[in-house]
Amino acid sequence: MKDRVPVVGVLALQGDYQKHLEILDSIDVRGVEVRLAEDFDRVERLIIPGGESTVMTELLGRLRMEDKLASFVSKQPVWGTCAGMILLASGVNDRSVKTLGAIDIAVDRNGYGRQVFSTVAPATLALNGHRESLDLVFIRAPRVTRVGEGVTTLLKCGDDPVLLAQNNVLVSAFHPELTGSALLHDYFARKFAADFS
Numbered sequence: 485m486k487d488r489v490p491v492v493g494v495l496a497l498q499g500d501y502q503k504h505l506e507i508l509d510s511i512d513v514r515g516v517e518v519r520l521a522e523d524f525d526r527v528e529r530l531i532i533p534g535g536e537s538t539v540m541t542e543l544l545g546r547l548r549m550e551d552k553l554a555s556f557v558s559k560q561p562v563w564g565t566c567a568g569m570i571l572l573a574s575g576v577n578d579r580s581v582k583t584l585g586a587i588d589i590a591v592d593r594n595g596y597g598r599q600v601f602s603t604v605a606p607a608t609l610a611l612n613g614h615r616e617s618l619d620l621v622f623i624r625a626p627r628v629t630r631v632g633e634g635v636t637t638l639l640k641c642g643d644d645p646v647l648l649a650q651n652n653v654l655v656s657a658f659h660p661e662l663t664g665s666a667l668l669h670d671y672f673a674r675k676f677a678a679d680f681s
């Protein structure tokens with residue numbers, strides 16, 4: 485019998501959530517928009533998309549979603565991309581962002597510079613016995629400045645770690661929904677374990 489695929493929530497307050505839902509749909513994973521605190525009860529995994537971490541911080545507070553998000557992030561598989569990575573980090577160089585401290589990394593917001601310095605970088609990703617060439621899209625991406633001991637770096641771009649994991653948390657500095665590949669979504673939805681170590 486095939487394993488049941490978990491329901492994947494996508495935080496849908498702001499940013500590039502729609503594209504994540506489309507990719508999940510294309511690989512037969514049920515994706516659900518998370519817009520209210522009670523929506524966390526309907527999902528088993530969560531993607532926090534790219535967008536603006538300052539705006540997400542503001543909206544999470546206004547919509548009173550902070551406690552539910554913190555509790556979800558403390559135990560369920562969560563994947564933060566770009567702005568989502570910033571929210572999950574343990575430290576950021578900007579006090580207008582409230583980080584969750586879910587993964588032991590520090591990041592610099594806009595660490596590669598402004599929008600004009602956004603780039604596309606080719607990379608080869610090896611995950612779970614699959615290898616794929618990807619174009620990594622960086623849009624005002626966070627730069628990782630510290631990686632804690634318990635954190636695994638899964639992919640680097642030059643010297644910079646851009647895909648990392650610890651326990652139940654996966655983070656990517658790039659926009660995986662724009663790579664033209666569903667490999668990472670498939671990995672997160674079907675394989676990523678809550679006890680990643």
Ligand code: GLN
Nearest residue numbers: 534535536537566567624
């Ligand atoms: N620079 C944005 C932030 O600080 C992140 C950019 C992105 O998600 N593409 O939140």
